[in-house]
Amino acid sequence: MRRFLAIVTALVLTTGFVTSGPARAESLSDAMVSAYKNSGLLEQQRALLRAEDENVAIAVSALRPVISYSATAGRTISDPVGGGLLGAPTDRFNASINLQAQLLLFDFGQTDQKIAIARESVMMAREMLVGVEQNVLLNAVQAYLNVLSAQESVALQGSSVRLITQELRAARDRFEVGEITQTDVSLAEARLAAARSAEAAAQGDLMVQREAYKAAVGRFPGNLAPPPSPPRVPDTLDAAKAQARARHPDILSAKRAVSSAEMSIELAKLSTRPTVSASATATRTFRPAATEARSLQGGVTLSGPIYSGGRLTALYRQAVAQAEAQRAGLLVTTQGIDQQVGNAWAQLAIATASLQATDRQIRASQVALRGAREEATLGARTTLDVLNAEQELLDARSSAISARYDQYGAIYRLLAAMGLLTADHLNLGIVSYDPEAYYNAVQDAPLRRVSPQGQKLEHILETLGK
Known part of the structure; x- marks a missing residue:
């Protein structure tokens, strides 16, 4: 056990938990900025958003002319049986080139509706990106607080081991002079063994929290500074819920889903309308030893459904049902967010009350411990009474550590439930991802390839692979 504690302590010292120099302490903002920059989840969601942006370009392309080509070549060999009147053998080579162009002229707004639906889906994806950003930052905050809490627990358990060691030494001295029995010494030894076990558990938990910190932030924690003053939260639960309904990305995304579903109903209606398109075809045929043939054909086509076996009406009814489902989903999402806000508010109130109670418990336990020690010297x-009093104080201080960081974490969970845990709202001082940059570059369906973010991600993946 002692060897294990020595190894863990050495690891703590070498990884920056205890520093002797004037190294700059890592703040909570630093941790959130690092998580924002290094999150693979954010990169994944940004790539999915860019893919959704391309659906707008795909929808817009339906309004553009479509030009295609085809080329054919063939050889025909014929050898009539018997020759004579049936003709001589022939060997002919034919080749042709076709150039075709098509353009949609009018479709009663079907394509415009598809473009609007695609844009609404882009807005949904943007809200989903905000939701992922909130989760990433909340995980970073929680990991930061967990490491600080684990560090304080390690220090507290170490102090307890040292204190009980002194108590054991004093008990042995008193046993030598006959003031107490071997039972008292054995009790102190048992309590010391339990304290060392608790210290080992605290050290192990610290190592676990370091790994969780690395997963959330992107690196192992160094010298962490105490958390700053927490952000302000609304004064009432109703005000917090009102902000959540107006700002939470899940609710905004659900509203976009309802809007998209309603647009799909209109699109299902328009699908029964005809379309008008223009087409042109240019053909050039090559025949050796013969005159080349050229042709140019063009026209306007009016087409539309007459009877589709009930498919179009089924699609309309399906769109109506999906819209109803999305409206119900919006209600469920809103209720869920209200519950999250209420839970976070209750957790904050519980942590605040617990912190106040543990402060009083610590003061009372300190008085009780001093009294127990003085009375023990008088017999x-x-x-056991002294050890129990020390354990009461240790438990109170441990509870205070948990309550303090629970209170701080509850504030950030409340912000996340309100939809405010974002880099911009927290003023982290970092250039945040601009979802409109890529959208503006591709919304008009350019012919060039535009994906600097994708190229950057590929470079990172290649580096990791090496």
């Missing part, structure tokens, strides 16, 4: 208390 009015046993060694």
